[in-house]
Amino acid sequence: MKLGTVEKGSHSAYKVRRMYLFSGNEGQMALILVLLVLGISAVVGVSFLYRMRLEVKAVKSFGDSLRADYLAQAGIERAIATLKNDTNEYDDLYEEWAQDFKESLGEGRYYLASNPHGESTKEDKEKVGIFDEASKINLNMAGAGHSTQGWTPYEINLGKLEGLSQSKVEAILKYRYGPDGAPGVRGKDDDKDREALESDGIDNDGDGAIDEPGEGVDEPDEFRPDSPYGDDNPFETLEEIRLVPGIGEKTFNRIRDYITIYSYDKNVNKKGALRTNINTASPDEISRALQRGGLAPDRAHQLAVNIVDFRDPDSYPTEYQGKCGIEKTPYINEVMPFFTSSVSA
Structure with a gap:
């Protein structure tokens, strides 16, 4: 139990x-x-x-x-x-x-x-x-100020900007021209103007020699920001200049209000037509251009022949529309807008 x-x-x-x-x-x-x-x-x-x-x-x-x-x-x-x-x-x-x-x-x-x-x-x-961008210096067009012919905006000296020494200007140009260091392709007449520049009576490259062999090759005007030749490297923004050796933030801030990449003169008028080049244009082309600018036909004809005779190397007066040009003399200025002369039939 x-x-x-x-x-x-x-x-x-x-x-x-x-x-x-x-x-x-x-x-x-x-x-x-x-x-x-x-x-x-x-x-x-x-x-x-x-x-x-x-x-x-x-x-x-x-x-x-x-x-x-x-x-x-x-x-x-x-x-x-x-x-x-x-x-x-x-x-x-x-x-x-x-x-x-x-x-x-x-x-x-x-x-x-x-x-x-x-x-x-x-x-x-x-x-x-x-x-007003046109009042600023264009980084893609200005140069080192070596030339004094009034030929291109390249003659505008970047070195005049406060803070840009000559070495910095040369660095900007070197960056702009690419590895070969020349406008366009080095040694090549990119814009096909060698023949004209070798015979126009102008020191186009500002080296002290007029119409020397090769003038027109590796010239500043062969640098085309809109359609660059060869290894050219145009600035696409202002800030890009800071990539240039020697151009730091401090230098950029000192010059930024004086530089631009937009004020590029495309050599056209308000209607987009190419401007008349008085170094190569005929008396008829020059006269018509002057008339479009507001000059009376009679005065435009006279100025046109005076301009042509001023630039040509011969001593024969140019005749156009009854007007006779004035050849060079050591006593008078050839471009005389109020001087008229007639050529008898």
Whole structure:
């Protein structure tokens, strides 16, 4: 009996203990599952809130960029309209296009500033400007100032800019002309003008010799920014000059307001037609060009023959439309706009 009681008691206790232990495991598992579900829900909720916040920021950013784009376009259109209304034949800094103004459009505003590179302020980030680029020195056209013939813009000396030594000017030209160091292809008459320049009576390369053999080869005018020859490397932005050895940020900031890459004279008139070259044009071409400029036909004819006789090497007066040119003498200037002479039939 005792043994049976003990056995029964032991068996019952064992069963109770097993039931108790089993019930305890279920509670722990349930708690773990609840915590796991809550954790996942929290992660999903935080992720959802984060994505919603990003969406709100993206929408706001898109709206701001759209407003900024329309605001910038408004400023550009205002600038274009101002320039179109500038119909006179000259430019100065007292005209409307050179004056500062600002306008507000809805939530935005823009400034038209004549000098956004001046003292830096918070508002500078909103400024646009119209500048007389033609009054600046073109990095792609100016040179070292060796020539004095009035032949090309290459005679404009970059070295006159404060902060540019002669060595820096030479470095700019070397960068511009590429590895071979010459305009166009070294040793080649890229623009096919050698024959003309060897016989025009002008020291085109400014080396002190007139019409020497090879004049016209490796000349500055063979550097063409619009369609470069050979390994030429025209500047495409102002900031590119900082890649030139010796031109650092300090030098760039000193000269940036005086240089440009846009004021390139393409040698055409307002209608896009090629200008008349008085060194090669006939009396008829020169006369018609002068008449288009407003001169009376009679005076234009006389000036045309005077110009031709001034440039030609012979001593025979040129005749055109009843007008006779004046050959060189040591006493008078050949270009005499008010002098007329007639050739009898």
